[in-house]
Amino acid sequence: MTKKADFNAEEWDTVVEGPVFAGLHVIAADRGGTIRESLAMGRVYQEARKEQGQSELLDDLVGSQPSIDRARAQQEGGDIVALAKERLTEAMRLLEEKATPEEVDAYKRFVMTVAQAAAAAHKEGGFLGIGGQEVSEAEEQALDEISITLGPPPSSGAA
Numbered sequence: 001m002t003k004k005a006d007f008n009a010e011e012w013d014t015v016v017e018g019p020v021f022a023g024l025h026v027i028a029a030d031r032g033g034t035i036r037e038s039l040a041m042g043r044v045y046q047e048a049r050k051e052q053g054q055s056e057l058l059d060d061l062v063g064s065q066p067s068i069d070r071a072r073a074q075q076e077g078g079d080i081v082a083l084a085k086e087r088l089t090e091a092m093r094l095l096e097e098k099a100t101p102e103e104v105d106a107y108k109r110f111v112m113t114v115a116q117a118a119a120a121a122h123k124e125g126g127f128l129g130i131g132g133q134e135v136s137e138a139e140e141q142a143l144d145e146i147s148i149t150l151g152p153p154p155s156s157g158a159a
């Protein structure tokens with residue numbers, strides 16, 4: 001089993017940042033709902049902490065403080081979409097190098113769960129919460145881009 005100790009500090013930061021950047025990519029896709037979307041992402045982490053024991057890698061991931069290095073993000077231009085793609089690509093490269101296929105699949109599922117929670121947290125359009133779309137077209141596009149960046153879908157439905 002792969003765990004945090006199998007990565008150096010910079011590599012681990014990259015793995016931990018992946019789900020956060022995925023959520024930020026979705027948040028940046030459409031205006032409004034930033035607080036709700038952030039809270040929804042936090043709930044995914046809380047739920048994952050309750051389900052520990054299936055993967056040491058994911059246990060270590062959800063036990064780490066989800067954050068991003070703002071200074072580095074600003075140095076790299078602050079383009080959340082480009083940064084999300086870059087960080088997720090690098091995280092996947094590291095995981096495919098060091099983790100088992102099952103752990104890679106579990107990471108992909110977790111990243112998509114975080115991103116989908118952000119997308120569904122705030123209705124887009126409508127008036128005073130009436131009508132509107134659960135997930136906007138821009139958020140759907142962001143989810144598609146995240147999925148493509150992560151690579152082929154997980155091979156099994158089990159987390």
